[in-house]
Amino acid sequence: MPELQRFSYDVLVIGAGGAGLRAAIEAAADGAKVGVVCKSLLGKAHTVMAEGGIAAALANVDDRDNWRVHFADTMRGGQYLNNWRMAELHAKEAPECVRELEAWGALFDRTKDGRILQRNFGGHKYPRLAHVGDRTGLEMIRTLQDHGIHCGMEVHMECTVLDLLMDSGRVAGAVGYDREKGHFLLWQAKAIVIATGGIGRAFKVTSNSWEYTGDGLALAYRAGAELQDMEFVQFHPTGMVWPISVRGILVTEGVRGEGGVLRNSEGRRFMFDDIPDNYKSQTADNEDEGWHYTQGDKNARRPPELLTRDHVARCINREVKAGRGSPHGGVYLDIAWIKERLPKAEEHIKRKLPSMYHQFMQLADLDITKEPMEVGPTTHYMMGGIRVDGDSQMSTVPGLFAAGEAAAGLHGANRLGGNSLSDLVVFGRRAGRYAAEFARNNGSAPSIDEEQLESVTKAALAPFDRGISGENPYQIQYDLQDTMQGLVGIVRTESEMEDALDKITQLEARAGNVGIGGNRQYNNGWHTAMDLNSMLIVSEAITHSAIIRKESRGAQFREDFPNKDPEWGKYNIVVKRGEFEGEMLIEKRAIPSIPEELKAVIEEMK
Amino acid sequence: MAGNATFRIWRGDPVSGGFTDYVTPVEEGMVVLDAVHRIQAEQAPDLAVRWNCKAGKCGSCSAEINGMPKLMCMTRLSKLNLNEPVTLEPMHTFPVIRDLVTDVSWNFRAKKTIKPFKPRTPDNPDGTWLMQQADVERVQEFRKCIECYLCQDVCHVLREHHKHDEFIGPRLFVYAAALEMHPLDIEDRVIDLRKKHSIGYCNITTCCRKVCPESITITENAIIPLKERVVDRFFDPLKTLFHII
Numbered sequence: 001m002p003e004l005q006r007f008s009y010d011v012l013v014i015g016a017g018g019a020g021l022r023a024a025i026e027a028a029a030d031g032a033k034v035g036v037v038c039k040s041l042l043g044k045a046h047t048v049m050a051e052g053g054i055a056a057a058l059a060n061v062d063d064r065d066n067w068r069v070h071f072a073d074t075m076r077g078g079q080y081l082n083n084w085r086m087a088e089l090h091a092k093e094a095p096e097c098v099r100e101l102e103a104w105g106a107l108f109d110r111t112k113d114g115r116i117l118q119r120n121f122g123g124h125k126y127p128r129l130a131h132v133g134d135r136t137g138l139e140m141i142r143t144l145q146d147h148g149i150h151c152g153m154e155v156h157m158e159c160t161v162l163d164l165l166m167d168s169g170r171v172a173g174a175v176g177y178d179r180e181k182g183h184f185l186l187w188q189a190k191a192i193v194i195a196t197g198g199i200g201r202a203f204k205v206t207s208n209s210w211e212y213t214g215d216g217l218a219l220a221y222r223a224g225a226e227l228q229d230m231e232f233v234q235f236h237p238t239g240m241v242w243p244i245s246v247r248g249i250l251v252t253e254g255v256r257g258e259g260g261v262l263r264n265s266e267g268r269r270f271m272f273d274d275i276p277d278n279y280k281s282q283t284a285d286n287e288d289e290g291w292h293y294t295q296g297d298k299n300a301r302r303p304p305e306l307l308t309r310d311h312v313a314r315c316i317n318r319e320v321k322a323g324r325g326s327p328h329g330g331v332y333l334d335i336a337w338i339k340e341r342l343p344k345a346e347e348h349i350k351r352k353l354p355s356m357y358h359q360f361m362q363l364a365d366l367d368i369t370k371e372p373m374e375v376g377p378t379t380h381y382m383m384g385g386i387r388v389d390g391d392s393q394m395s396t397v398p399g400l401f402a403a404g405e406a407a408a409g410l411h412g413a414n415r416l417g418g419n420s421l422s423d424l425v426v427f428g429r430r431a432g433r434y435a436a437e438f439a440r441n442n443g444s445a446p447s448i449d450e451e452q453l454e455s456v457t458k459a460a461l462a463p464f465d466r467g468i469s470g471e472n473p474y475q476i477q478y479d480l481q482d483t484m485q486g487l488v489g490i491v492r493t494e495s496e497m498e499d500a501l502d503k504i505t506q507l508e509a510r511a512g513n514v515g516i517g518g519n520r521q522y523n524n525g526w527h528t529a530m531d532l533n534s535m536l537i538v539s540e541a542i543t544h545s546a547i548i549r550k551e552s553r554g555a556q557f558r559e560d561f562p563n564k565d566p567e568w569g570k571y572n573i574v575v576k577r578g579e580f581e582g583e584m585l586i587e588k589r590a591i592p593s594i595p596e597e598l599k600a601v602i603e604e605m606k
Numbered sequence: 607m608a609g610n611a612t613f614r615i616w617r618g619d620p621v622s623g624g625f626t627d628y629v630t631p632v633e634e635g636m637v638v639l640d641a642v643h644r645i646q647a648e649q650a651p652d653l654a655v656r657w658n659c660k661a662g663k664c665g666s667c668s669a670e671i672n673g674m675p676k677l678m679c680m681t682r683l684s685k686l687n688l689n690e691p692v693t694l695e696p697m698h699t700f701p702v703i704r705d706l707v708t709d710v711s712w713n714f715r716a717k718k719t720i721k722p723f724k725p726r727t728p729d730n731p732d733g734t735w736l737m738q739q740a741d742v743e744r745v746q747e748f749r750k751c752i753e754c755y756l757c758q759d760v761c762h763v764l765r766e767h768h769k770h771d772e773f774i775g776p777r778l779f780v781y782a783a784a785l786e787m788h789p790l791d792i793e794d795r796v797i798d799l800r801k802k803h804s805i806g807y808c809n810i811t812t813c814c815r816k817v818c819p820e821s822i823t824i825t826e827n828a829i830i831p832l833k834e835r836v837v838d839r840f841f842d843p844l845k846t847l848f849h850i851i
């Protein structure tokens with residue numbers, strides 16, 4: 001057995017993004033002994049990259065806003081596949097959680113009367129996103145980090161969890177390695193919160209960093225927990241498309257919120273051409289009205305550029321396919337045009353969108369105050385994830401909780417921008433609280449299965465035995481990304497997805513043969529090899545779920561079933577591990593019926 | 607720009623190390639981190655490098671490129687002379703872990719020695735505060751910091767004099783300034799800044815400000831105002847008198 005360091009906690013939080021940190025703070029406040037594990041340095045998690053803002057019905061800018069409108073917007077955006085209890089709690093608790101951030105030092109942009117300023121975003125009826133320019137995620141993670149380090153949690157930075165350990169059906173701990181030395185660690189815990197974020201790395205064009213390999217989903221799945229809504233992967237409509245090396249990097253929706261418009265190569269604002277029926281009454285039908293909306297006119301309706309992401313992404317895809325794209329295979333996103341309407345537009349853009357300005361200046365030699373950007377869809381967010389109880393965030397495995405992007409439910413078939421950052425704090429807090437409670441109520445520490453532990457560490461070291469004559473982990477990762485991008489992307493068909501499943505099976509075989517040279521210290525090749533396991537499980541679950549759902553809804557678009565089917569609106573798709581090695585069970589699960597009072601809210605807001 | 611370029615990368619661990627040359631194809635629009643990734647994927651799978659966002663937002667990919675402290679993901683190859691090898695080294699101020707990765711954990715420990723945020727009682731009964739955009743903006747500049755530690759890397763007090771035990775460095779002065787000038791904060795960090803954090807060691811060389819990828823005016827806007835607070839407290843004869851009484 002290789003050397004191993006052991007730690008013991010009441011609550012172990014895996015992940016130090018917004019959800020993980022918020023969970024850890026809450027659990028520590030409840031008196032639990034808390035450990036936090038994260039793959040990168042503290043403060044570098046994905047949350048740091050969020051730009052546009054955090055959605056909460058504070059009603060600071062438009063006093064017609066309240067939790068009911070936010071709830072109805074979220075359900076409409078999710079095409080009613082959402083866990084309605086989560087959508088309700090989220091809408092009710094988000095304002096309090098934003099104020100909490102302010103009390104911990106966050107400095108949001110202000111309204112004229114000194115309150116938190118809110119901006120427009122796609123799918124939100126009123127200006128609802130509290131923000132700090134276009135670096136809201138940085139503000140949020142730094143606030144939680146700087147507050148958290150004084151709350152008594154122990155942080156294990158640059159450590160990766162490989163597997164969860166079980167004790168008679170309940171979680172007992174986690175085993176992983178530290179990147180620096182490559183040593184193994186064991187974290188024994190009475191309760192575990194998974195807050196590992198997304199899965200974007202399974203696709204070639206993505207706004208996500210190397211960390212987002214879906215580890216948490218795979219950990220939970222292997223431990224027997226159910227996953228749900230895996231077919232719903234959000235493709236954000238506006239990623240950079242050029243230069244090639246920055247392809248996929250996000251261009252915040254805030255650009256459109258501030259008045260940016262989408263045009264094709266013919267100069268046409270094509271978003272006016274296709275406005276879905278259920279949004280017609282809320283969408284501007286002329287350019288003037290759209291502009292006035294972005295400038296805060298309460299009587300104007302929003303421009304079609306601010307329709308939901310799934311729709312905008314597909315419209316862009318359509319323009320490009322029809323040969324009306326920009327030179328590098330995208331369309332134009334123009335914010336510079338606002339100089340026709342605003343004095344000092346240049347300064348305004350730089351102040352409202354400073355990091356976008358820098359990003360394009362530095363990476364593409366392009367001045368967004370003068371020229372339009374080229375943009376195209378990029379894999380951005382996972383609506384699906386670990387199936388949890390809406391109130392407590394506990395998965396179907398006792399003692400195992402999930403929050404943030406790794407959990408499913410809140411967003412249904414499509415997430416609204418800004419609803420993720422609020423998700424993190426609302427459900428991070430709940431997960432932390434209920435995990436601490438679970439630890440308290442289930443007194444004695446579970447015991448560790450030493451055999452399982454040994455087999456995990458042994459398997460982890462196998463790539464070194466095979467050495468460089470084994471399969472190159474980077475190559476397998478590329479091939480998987482190619483497969484998912486090409487065959488399970490924005491537009492899907494059954495035959496291509498069946499093909500993808502075959503390819504995934506072949507890649508699994510190759511991954512079993514992966515080899516790596518060098519030693520265990522900070523060996524990126526080894527880390528990539530370890531991440532493959534998660535990426536393959538997640539890719540398989542996405543593909544199976546997408547095949548089963550024979551309709552188009554939200555983020556899933558099936559060319560062979562282009563319409564929405566009301567019958568499918570009654571089900572979530574649930575994935576879990578079968579009894580046999582490698583067996584994946586896929587199941588239709590009826591959505592619990594929605595209580596009358598919530599139904600009434602939805603009707604009222606239609 | 608297509609063609610090949612040579613990257614002279616420092617490879618090693620805390621015990622030993624040296625430069626290795628890698629020749630790799632380069633294309634228009636590439637940044638240094640792209641080249642490193644390509645080398646990693648094709649020639650040196652175990653090459654150690656830190657990165658996350660690839661968009662200058664997380665501050666993970668700091669290194670010394672041709673001797674200049676920079677973010678690898680924001681340094682375009684078109685800005686470098688590719689007729690000569692491009693040298694890549696880890697930051698010098700922190701101990702090497704491996705190759706381009708350094709042990710920056712000291713920054714996290716040092717941060718913890720700074721007293722945390724402590725707000726005044728809320729202005730409104732619902733627990734909220736009122737703040738003007740102008741007051742917030744001053745501090746927002748400091749809160750743009752992505753903790754890349756490039757400023758720490760160039761500060762001679764750390765780099766040459768190794769005062770890590772007494773001095774917190776420019777990044778953490780920016781952090782302290784963000785707290786001290788926060789419109790709601792009522793904590794007092796002035797004594798600590800002088801005694802525990804040795805702000806006096808800084809002689810305003812402005813090296814830190816020059817390398818900050820977020821263009822934070824570290825010296826003029828953060829350090830100097832903090833120094834003034836220290837001077838006011840410790841050296842103002844009236845106030846000193848007051849303290850004696």
Ligand SMILES: Cc1cc2nc3c(=O)[nH]c(=O)nc-3n(C[C@H](O)[C@H](O)[C@H](O)COP(=O)(O)OP(=O)(O)OC[C@H]3O[C@@H](n4cnc5c(N)ncnc54)[C@H](O)[C@@H]3O)c2cc1C
Nearest residue numbers: 015016017018019039046047052161197404405418420421
């Ligand atoms: C560019 C960009 C912009 C965005 N803008 C917005 C926005 O404006 N508004 C909004 O609401 N949302 C936005 N989002 C989405 C939002 O930022 C993310 O969904 C959210 O930050 C996820 O937070 P999280 O806490 O769930 O996980 P993350 O912040 O993703 O953190 C995951 C953590 O888990 C750790 N981890 C993962 N695997 C392991 C493992 N095996 N072992 C140990 N640790 C592990 C990681 O190291 C990390 O610490 C944006 C996303 C991107 C990419």
Ligand code: SF4
Nearest residue numbers: 761808810811812814
């Ligand atoms: S100005 Fe001060 S803190 Fe900045 S590098 Fe010089 S000595 Fe260091």
Ligand code: SF4
Nearest residue numbers: 751752754755757818
């Ligand atoms: S102040 Fe600037 S250089 Fe220093 S850590 Fe922050 S962003 Fe980096």
Ligand code: FES
Nearest residue numbers: 659660664665679
């Ligand atoms: S990778 Fe995030 S700053 Fe370079």
